Structures are given as C-alpha cells and as structure tokens.
Amino acid sequence: MASMKEVADAAGVSVSTVSRVLNGKSCVNSATRQRVLEVVEQTKFHPNVLAKSLKLGRSHTICLLVPSIENQIFAHITRGLEDTARKSGFAVVLCNTDEDAMVERAYIDKMKTYWIEGFAICPTAGGNEDYIRDLRASGFPTALVCRYSQEDVGAMDIVSVDNYQAAYDGTKYLIRTGHRRIALAAGREELFLYRERYRGYCAALADAGIPYDDELVMREVSGTDSFYQATRQVMSLPEPPDAIFATSDPKAFVVMHALHDLGKRIPQDVSLLGFDNVALSSNMEPPLSTVGQPLYEMGCAAAKTLLRQIDYKNKNGVLPPAIHHVMGVDLIIRRSTN
Amino acid sequence: MASMKEVADAAGVSVSTVSRVLNGKSCVNSATRQRVLEVVEQTKFHPNVLAKSLKLGRSHTICLLVPSIENQIFAHITRGLEDTARKSGFAVVLCNTDEDAMVERAYIDKMKTYWIEGFAICPTAGGNEDYIRDLRASGFPTALVCRYSQEDVGAMDIVSVDNYQAAYDGTKYLIRTGHRRIALAAGREELFLYRERYRGYCAALADAGIPYDDELVMREVSGTDSFYQATRQVMSLPEPPDAIFATSDPKAFVVMHALHDLGKRIPQDVSLLGFDNVALSSNMEPPLSTVGQPLYEMGCAAAKTLLRQIDYKNKNGVLPPAIHHVMGVDLIIRRSTN
DNA sequence: ATGAAAGCGCTAACAG
DNA sequence: CTGTTAGCGCTTTCAT
Numbered sequence: 258m259a260s261m262k263e264v265a266d267a268a269g270v271s272v273s274t275v276s277r278v279l280n281g282k283s284c285v286n287s288a289t290r291q292r293v294l295e296v297v298e299q300t301k302f303h304p305n306v307l308a309k310s311l312k313l314g315r316s317h318t319i320c321l322l323v324p325s326i327e328n329q330i331f332a333h334i335t336r337g338l339e340d341t342a343r344k345s346g347f348a349v350v351l352c353n354t355d356e357d358a359m360v361e362r363a364y365i366d367k368m369k370t371y372w373i374e375g376f377a378i379c380p381t382a383g384g385n386e387d388y389i390r391d392l393r394a395s396g397f398p399t400a401l402v403c404r405y406s407q408e409d410v411g412a413m414d415i416v417s418v419d420n421y422q423a424a425y426d427g428t429k430y431l432i433r434t435g436h437r438r439i440a441l442a443a444g445r446e447e448l449f450l451y452r453e454r455y456r457g458y459c460a461a462l463a464d465a466g467i468p469y470d471d472e473l474v475m476r477e478v479s480g481t482d483s484f485y486q487a488t489r490q491v492m493s494l495p496e497p498p499d500a501i502f503a504t505s506d507p508k509a510f511v512v513m514h515a516l517h518d519l520g521k522r523i524p525q526d527v528s529l530l531g532f533d534n535v536a537l538s539s540n541m542e543p544p545l546s547t548v549g550q551p552l553y554e555m556g557c558a559a560a561k562t563l564l565r566q567i568d569y570k571n572k573n574g575v576l577p578p579a580i581h582h583v584m585g586v587d588l589i590i591r592r593s594t595n
Numbered sequence: 596m597a598s599m600k601e602v603a604d605a606a607g608v609s610v611s612t613v614s615r616v617l618n619g620k621s622c623v624n625s626a627t628r629q630r631v632l633e634v635v636e637q638t639k640f641h642p643n644v645l646a647k648s649l650k651l652g653r654s655h656t657i658c659l660l661v662p663s664i665e666n667q668i669f670a671h672i673t674r675g676l677e678d679t680a681r682k683s684g685f686a687v688v689l690c691n692t693d694e695d696a697m698v699e700r701a702y703i704d705k706m707k708t709y710w711i712e713g714f715a716i717c718p719t720a721g722g723n724e725d726y727i728r729d730l731r732a733s734g735f736p737t738a739l740v741c742r743y744s745q746e747d748v749g750a751m752d753i754v755s756v757d758n759y760q761a762a763y764d765g766t767k768y769l770i771r772t773g774h775r776r777i778a779l780a781a782g783r784e785e786l787f788l789y790r791e792r793y794r795g796y797c798a799a800l801a802d803a804g805i806p807y808d809d810e811l812v813m814r815e816v817s818g819t820d821s822f823y824q825a826t827r828q829v830m831s832l833p834e835p836p837d838a839i840f841a842t843s844d845p846k847a848f849v850v851m852h853a854l855h856d857l858g859k860r861i862p863q864d865v866s867l868l869g870f871d872n873v874a875l876s877s878n879m880e881p882p883l884s885t886v887g888q889p890l891y892e893m894g895c896a897a898a899k900t901l902l903r904q905i906d907y908k909n910k911n912g913v914l915p916p917a918i919h920h921v922m923g924v925d926l927i928i929r930r931s932t933n
Numbered sequence: 934a935t936g937a938a939a940g941c942g943c944t945a946a947c948a949g
Numbered sequence: 950c951t952g953t954t955a956g957c958g959c960t961t962t963c964a965t
C-alpha cells in the first residue's frame with residue numbers, strides 16, 4: 258500500500274497535487290494530471306480511507322444492528338440495506354444483538370467512536386430504547402426498521418408497514434373466506450408491532466361480529482418453538498379453530514409442523530396464514546399464504562433514509578425532520594388457506 | 596465527542612498522560628490517574644478509534660464476503676464469525692457478492708484501503724480466485740470458508756468439512772438402510788465442494804457394487820429452483836429412485852416440495868437426505884434427515900483463524916503457515932429417511 | 934496551476 | 950512519573 262507521498266515523489270509533484278487530481282478538485286495542468294494518473298496506475302495506489310476519514314470526519318460506513326441474522330426476516334432486510342449502501346459507496350458493519358439490550362447498547366457506544374455515519378436498527382425486544390433516542394439526539398443519523406415504539410413516531414426515522422392494518426386485512430381475508438374460529442399465534446407483547454397486529458386481529462373480528470375468544474390466542478412463552486405446544490393445545494379445544502393466523506412466517510412454520518404431527522390437513526382441516534413472506538414460505542408444504550412485508554425493500558429504504566440524513570446533515574449541520582416511511586403489504590395467497 | 600486534548604486540559608495534564616491511563620501502559624501516579632478517569636467519566640469520552648487506527652495501522656475490523664446472507668447457510672456462518680469477532684473487540688463488515696466475481700473483487704480492493712485486518716471469504720462460484728490468493732500474498736490474513744479449490748490447500752487458511760467423506764457417509768447410510776436407486780441433487784460443478792460431494796456419492800455406490808446411473812444425477816441449471824423440474828423428471832423414470840440425496844438443504848427443500856406435488860410420500864415412497872442442517876430443516880414436513888455441517892462453528896473457526904493470523908503477523912511481521920481446519924459432520928437422522 | 938504547511942485525534946519514543 | 954514532539958496519510962487554506 259503505497260502512500261500519497263510516494264506517488265507524489267515518483268511523479269515529481271507535491272502531495273497536494275496528487276490529492277487534487279484524485280479528487281477532481283480545482284484545475285490541474287492536464288500534463289501533470291496524466292503523469293500522476295500513470296504513477297497511480299503503476300503503483301496500484303489506493304488512498305488510505307482511514308486517513309481520509311479522520312481528516313474529513315466521515316467514514317462512509319453505516320452500522321446495522323439486528324437481533325439475529327439467522328432469522329430470515331432480518332437477512333432480507335440486511336440484503337436490501339447492504340445492496341443500496343454499497344451502491345452509494347458505503348460499507349456496512351453488522352452486529353447481532355441476540356435480543357440483548359446490553360450488547361446492543363455496548364455496540365452502539367463502540368461504533369460511535371468509529372465515526373460511523375449512521376445506524377439502522379431493528380431494536381431488541383426487551384430494552385428501554387432511550388440510548389437509541391439519544392443517538393439521534395446527539396446527531397447521529399438513525400433509522401428504526403420494522404420494530405419501533407409508538408413514541409418514536411415523529412421523533413425518529415422509521416421504516417415499517419402498518420401492522421395494525423395489515424393484520425386487520427389478513428384477518429378479514431380469513432373471515433371473508435368463511436372462517437369463524439380464528440386462532441392467533443401472537444408475538445411478544447413487548448414489541449409494539451405485535452401489539453398492533455393483535456389489535457388489528459381483534460378489530461377485524463369485532464367488525465365482523467365474531468366474538469373474541471382469549472383461548473384462541475397463543476402467546477410466545479420461550480422462543481418461537483413454544484408455538485408447537487400452543488398449537489396442540491388450541492387444537493384440542495372442544496371447539497378448535499378453523500384457521501390460524503401466525504404473526505410471522507417463522508411462527509407459521511412451527512405451527513404448520515405441529516399441525517402435521519397432529520394429522521391435521523392444511524387447509525382442509527385448518528387454514529394457515531403467515532406474516533412476512535420470507536423466501537422459504539413458498540417451499541413449505543403446502544406453500545404458505547402470507548401477509549407479505551417488502552422486507553428487502555424495507556432494507557433499501559432504511560439505507561436511503563440514512564443516506565438522506567447523512568447528506569442533509571453534511572449540508573445543514575443538523576438532521577432533517579424525522580419521517581415515518583410506511584410501506585405497503587401484499588396479501589399473498591398460496592395453498593395453506595382456502 | 597470530546598477529544599483527548601479536551602480531557603487533558605480539563606484534568607490539567609498532557610494528552611500523553613491521558614493516553615497512558617486509558618491504555619494502561621507504563622505507570623501513572625494514582626492521583627492523576629483518578630483525576631483523568633473522572634474527567635473521562637464526566638465527559639463520556641471515548642477515544643476516536645479512527646485516529647488510533649491510523650496511528651497504529653490497525654482497525655480492529657474484519658471483512659466477510661458471502662454470496663448472499665439470505666441463504667441460511669451463510670447466515671449461520673456469519674453469526675458464528677460475528678459472535679467470536681465481537682468478543683475479541685473486532686467489528687465485521689459484511690458484503691454480499693451475489694456470486695458476482697466483479698463485485699467480490701471490487702469490494703476486496705476497496706476494503707484493503709480501509710486497513711481491514713483480515714478477510715473471511717465464501718468465494719463466488721464462477722470466478723477465478725487469483726485476486727483472493729493475491730490478498731494473502733500481499734500480507735492480508737485471509738480465511739476461505741466452505742468453498743475453496745484444491746490448489747488452495749496448504750496455500751491459504753481454510754475452514755471446511757471433508758465433503759468427499761461426508762457425501763460418502765451420507766450415501767453409505769442410504770445404502771445401508773436398503774436403498775438401491777439413489778438419486779443425487781448435485782450442486783454447481785464450478786464449486787470444488789460439490790465435485791467432492793459428487794465423488795463421495797459415486798465412491799459409496801461403487802464400493803457397494805451399485806451401478807452408477809447418470810440419469811439419476813440432477814444438475815443445477817439455473818438456481819436452486821431448477822431442482823423442482825429435475826425431481827419430476829427423475830421420478831418419472833421407468834425405474835425411479837427410492838432415495839434422493841440433496842447436496843444442500845435448500846436443494847432438499849425444493850426436492851421435497853416437488854415430491855409433495857407429485858403425491859409421493861416421504862419417506863415411504865422415497866427417502867430424502869439433505870446436507871447442511873440449516874435451522875429450518877427440523878421444521879419441514881417431514882423433518883429433514885441431513886448431513887449436518889457445523890456452520891455456526893465454522894464461522895467461529897474462521898474468526899479464530901483470522902485472529903490468530905492477525906496476532907502472528909503483528910508479532911512476526913509475516914503470516915503464519917496456512918492451515919486447513921477440517922471440521923467433522925454429524926449424520927442427523929430425522930424423519931425423511933427410513 | 935502548484936507547493937508549503939497546518940491539522941484531523943491519537944500513540945510512542947525521548948527527554949526531563 | 951510526566952510533558953514535548955514527531956508523525957500515521959490525507960485534505961485544504963494560503964501563498965506563490
């Protein structure tokens with residue numbers, strides 16, 4: 258890794274001139290420019306980004322925090338984010354928080370000192386998110402993806418879907434297709450998005466005049482796998498459900514598995530509707546009907562909103578007003594519902 | 596973000612003293628140490644890692660290149676790598692190459708100028724990997740994970756399983772359990788690991804005196820989905836297979852799907868064996884028997900070998916001799932084979 | 934159009 | 950034990 262000084266010497270010019278031709282600033286005599294360019298070519302010189310970052314106060318790096326990249330949902334988001342960041346010359350540092358607020362917090366603290374230019378965060382379920390709000394308050398471009406709290410709206414940049422409406426529509430679809438006893442595989446209540454989906458489910462039921470039955474809502478006890486038992490339980494009710502709405506595809510997979518083991522046919526005995534449209538859902542047996550979130554696009558949107566904030570901040574010294582990007586969902590009917 | 600100078604001023608000492616207490620080098624008067632520590636506390640000072648990196652020539656950052664994080668296989672590896680890197684204070688930059696050698700190459704070039712301390716790479720299938728070998732040649736700690744070429748052995752650090760033996764054992768298991776017509780969902784031939792798995796399959800057949808039938812090996816035409824058609828074809832043979840060995844779990848998922856659509860029961864009509872043991876395989880219907888690679892651990896091992904190289908290089912100025920870490924596989928019998 | 938010089942924030946001799 | 954100083958590699962006034 259040659260340094261600019263070496264290039265300058267070899268070309269018989271000063272480092273400032275080399276810098277100038279490399280950055281296309283102000284005019285440089287085209288003869289000298291040529292000479293410099295040649296040397297750069299020969300020596301395979303690449304400017305040291307670290308030094309540049311230090312000088313300029315920017316690193317062209319953003320940081321993504323997700324609970325776990327092993328969860329397909331976050332894998333899709335990550336892909337979208339990385340793709341669009343890369344196209345703009347940004348690198349992305351990945352951190353798996355494992356739903357541990359301590360890890361999340363420590364990581365953010367550490368990353369701040371890297372002059373990371375922005376943070377895209379799918380926050381951990383448990384934690385108080387004050388340190389995330391502080392992040393923005395202290396001037397870091399920040400985007401919440403998927404997961405966010407009510408109070409964040411208007412205060413932070415957010416990329417999400419309308420979880421209430423999406424769940425409402427999903428439930429409505431199940432009702433419209435003749436189902437009356439609709440069970441819900443609900444997500445962890447600490448997460449606003451799951452409370453919203455729950456609300457949507459309740460509202461759709463109410464609007465259709467179907468009485469709410471708490472025995473029909475399965476709650477996550479310890480990890481997604483807990484829906485295996487929950488499914489067995491709900492299916493052994495005197496009046497078992499004729500449809501199950503899982504509030505995420507990974508949950509739907511374990512419900513599906515439990516149903517198979519119970520000898521129940523999908524959708525003949527019970528319809529199953531998921532939420533997310535993760536890549537694998539189309540390969541399940543039967544292929545899973547689901548409320549599709551545009552996960553990849555949400556990752557792209559998160560990157561874009563971060564880039565936008567970074568730009569704005571570099572121009573105006575402050576962050577732009579927060580926006581809430583609410584993306585549309587698609588109801589994807591495959592063969593697990595009828 | 597306060598700077599060390601400010602801390603120094605506030606504490607009434609010089610920056611070097613602050614640096615010393617922060618780095619625990621040489622002795623500092625415990626009274627002054629206290630004072631400095633207090634100011635550090637108050638101002639929430641974190642040293643600027645960029646400046647430190649520039650000065651020291653190290654960034655405590657490694658780079659991971661994978662074809663796509665959306666592929667569960669790479670998600671597991673990534674998780675293992677990130678977990679162990681983080682524990683050692685390293686950040687990891689993620690790049691999805693999408694099997695595009697151009698992207699891979701460009702990314703590596705760019706990352707070199709970030710003073711990235713090491714590269715963990717699951718190389719793209721197509722490309723000539725000279726630039727990866729150059730990476731090591733030019734002094735960058737490098738680890739190949741899963742995918743590698745014959746010629747890399749001994750020349751580069753590699754973390755993999757013994758693909759030949761694993762496929763041999765998997766096939767052997769199928770034979771031992773009474774199968775004679777064993778089809779193979781083979782992977783892309785450009786990948787050494789798939790050629791090895793193919794060899795293992797052939798060898799096991801030969802050793803058991805079962806004639807090789809080329810009609811029984813399905814080849815990837817265009818993405819994993821092409822195995823859907825291939826499965827239909829092979830099942831419509833006059834003498835269809837009584838078992839299918841898929842050389843990766845994602846392939847097994849589409850084979851399984853095709854089998855279902857064909858009305859074939861697994862394992863009654865045909866046994867199905869996968870390769871990888873991706874998280875979802877246990878949730879399939881039926882749960883997939885598979886040759887389990889320790890993917891998470893392979894990620895950990897890749898991080899460790901990188902860390903080891905980095906250490907060694909910092910001490911001795913050169914990279915340590917390359918090692919090939921061959922990890923064991925587990926035959927995981929679930930319910931898709933009998 | 935080009936060079937000299939200052940400085941981004943930090944570490945590491947080298948003096949004292 | 951502590952302060953001074955010289956850079957790490959680069960950008961950017963400010964002169965020339």
